[in-house]
Amino acid sequence: MANKFISQMNLPKSVSNVFAARNIITAKDALSLTEFELMELLDVGFPEVASAVKHISELASPPYQTVLLLLEQRYESEHLGGHLPTCLRGLDEALCGGIPFGALTELVGPAGIGKTQFCLKLSLLASLPARYGGLNGHVIYIDVESKFTSKRLLEIGACSFPEIFQMDGMAKEMAGRILVLRPVSLSQLTESLEQVKVAMLKNQVKLLVIDSMAALISGSLAEFSRIPVIVTNQVRSQSRVATCQYSFQEKDKTVGDPERFNSHLVAALGNNWAHAVTIRLVLEASSGQRFIKIAKSPISPALAFPFIITSAGILLQDNDGIEVMGPQLNSISCAGNGDFIDFNNQKLQ
């Protein structure tokens, strides 16, 4: 919309010529200036500029839909009501059916908590044939840290969906539907995201996973293609001094509990990024238990579910969830994470 040419907007000839003469070609060029600046630049009176800008704006502004229409469309045209089920019953219920299409979902958690496991499982689910509850599509998996292993993927598949993976050639086909990209730098990542855009149009891509980096372009990608996009994010520790409050909030309340902040972790990409994601799932460990927590979602209440990692991937231990309140939501605890180092035993069996 923003790159529409002014010359094609049916403005009066004299006006559009003036725009062209000053090298204002697209709607974006025109609207990046205030009316007053345009008036100076184009040497035209204010009323003329105002009406021209109005005309350009009308053509450059996006169309509207009523929410009802949006809702009907979603139910009609999209499989499973526009959600990719995670096969974790409690989580699916809380998220109204799973990871939503057309939105950016973020997984945050310390290293080794199971982010990659979760991603692998979701990739499998998206590639499964529809009769097994999958999306029957291709998956693009952007693997920045080279953590993707086909072996583990097949293992999860074989354990969770034995009936499919024992069929001849099925395992191969499933794995073949998952396309792994391994960019090594940010510029490459952006580049591959651009490629993804093209690839998505060609193939039946039903899921995009980025493990574990983030680029703002992915947000628009999600909507562009109406598929779910999963991004993982790492954590960094934050010193207590840096915890922020508004100036009107009293300071002394936080001072009372210094212990709490010693192991305070925050998502590696800051607030600005957090605003950009639609759903944020935090994977964390506290007192010997792993939790998956819905930290930000426009649909669901804030709930935490305990989970374990088995050879079939992530399993929820409890489908009811525990309500999370307050600043806990955005904190990520990793206390007792050390106990879990040996979870690999189970995996290696």
Next chain:
Amino acid sequence: MGLLKHLERDFPIIDSDFQRFCASHGILSDCFDFTQFHLILALAIYPHAVEDFLFHDLYVLAAFAEAQSTSERLKQGITQVLTIIDGQHQTWFNGMELLENHQRRKRVLRTGCVGLDLLLEGGLCQGQLTELVGPSSSGKTQVCLQAASNVAKDIGGVVFIDTGNSVSPKRIVHLVNNILDPTPGEAKNRMFERIMRCILCHSVFNIFSLFNVLHELEANLRLQSEEARVQLIIIDSISSLITPILGSGSHGHALMISVGILLKKLANEYDIAVLVTNHMVGRDGGTLKPALGDSWKSIPNVRLLLSRVSGDNKCSMSIIKHPSVCARKQKMR
């Protein structure tokens, strides 16, 4: 040449003959209609035009005129034009007259904010442009509303030009009730209605409509009756109108200065106090400075800085610039 033609209608002596005579001496005749202010500007643009006429040796001019057939009329014309030029000027004042003018016509308006009135030694001066500078939520609008209700109660008309839809009648009611006699009654109700009717609000959302309003105001102020006279003009906030036009071009700055000059002209000629607000923006390093920059700085007669003590509901106020009071600080609520 349009204006000389215009003069011809009122002064038959300045006929086309005379115009031609002037033109033949290189005198541009269209500068006679200037008021004092425009005369100065016109001088800056064509230094030769008015000077030519004023510094032309009148005897030489008269001698030339003698040589013409209609000499008598031309001489009359010259005298007439000189009178017109004199008339266009405001008369020169000496200090005594200025003082007298000040004492007789310019009043000091109490704002009702005790701190502010103390600080300004009485309140807002008519004939002066007072500016309030302060960060967001430092109480600028509150001072404006308070001043509006108090002036409306004490003396009369207030014009409130609003750019942020921030005039809340409920708030004014609250403020008015605070300053009115607490005993309810018919007299109070009438008083209340009079005050509310005295405050005139107008929403303005771009610089040109501000000019429209001010020009219209100027035209109507000449005709206003004495009892409903406008005493105070408030613009809250002038900076939000000017910020979008301060770009690369110079015309934005020119407009900003024009607003200032126009406001000061209104203030001076019609004995009005003008109160405008300006916001603060961050500079590198976190310190704040007023939004409209150095070229605006010289325009207001009085500049006051409002600031809010963080975590406290108190605001403090200090004088940045004042023609007669020295810099001080005052607490207020």
Next chain:
Amino acid sequence: MEINTLPISASTRGKLISTGYTSLSSLSSISPSRLAQDLRIQESEAVEILKVASVNCGVGNSDGTRAIVAGAQTAWDMLHEEEFARRITTSCEEFDQILGGGISLKEVTEFGGVPGIGKTQMGIQLAVNVQIPVDYGGLGGKAIYIDTEGSFMVERALQIAEACVEDLLDNGPARKDFRASQPNLSAKNLLRDIFYFRVCSYTEQIALVNYLEKFISEHKEVKAIIVDSVTFHFRQDFQDMALRTRLLSNMALKLMQLAKKFNLAVVLMNQVTTKYCDGSFRLTLALGDSWSHTCTNRVILYWEGNERYAYMDKSPSLPSASAPYAVTSKGIRSSASNCKRIKLMQA
């Protein structure tokens, strides 16, 4: 020079000045043909110039009306108008209280807070609540929802709309016949009357704000414009901060104008940023100091212990205050009424 203040092009202005027309009064009694001749322009252009000039010097108001400025309103009239004005409820009593009874029409209200605090929830809730019928004490209007982040969830809107209808039928004037006479009150109808715009760049955002004037004059029932969030695109694509400030303040003035002209509420969502001041990092709302002046009201949403609070940071008419609120499956509610939450967990 008075001519400076006319909204005419620079070249026309130059011509006027160089031919000696520098004051508005010099243009007040001249014929178009004469002006055209002097400036060496087309007569039609001269007519335009004179038209602009006559608007500016307030000619035409000579019919002896008492108004000193056309279009102005006395505070007395405004007070009477406000007596009949209704506000948009947030569905949380305490929240409404600090807002002076709800979101006020004709004003621009800004909400800001950390991610996940409930800004989008608030946006959807208001888009639904503005449609509460007049019989139930609402406005019976329609809403425009401008989504810049892509965070609007249809399912959530449906949930909130259903809960809203349910609450209205439970608590409203609950006579059976009355209920029957309200066939329009259904979640579907509520969703039908939210106009959803998805904005993908700041250019589109500016274009849309410009276009809204026309859109609303075709859809007069619109009583709320919600922008979620105003910040997103302006935080990404800008190098030239001065230009950003100009564009933002220009846009804010246009929103202000819409609010006033069509008697509707404008609600803007803003993000937070950290700012270094007085030796420590503080959270503040994004878009800088200049922006902080542009909204009429500013409300900050924050965590206090385990509860969500709203803080009235700036308002011309209300004192600073804070109140707790909660985000439940039904939408924004008072923090005390948590019972519905449990219901959902059992489901």
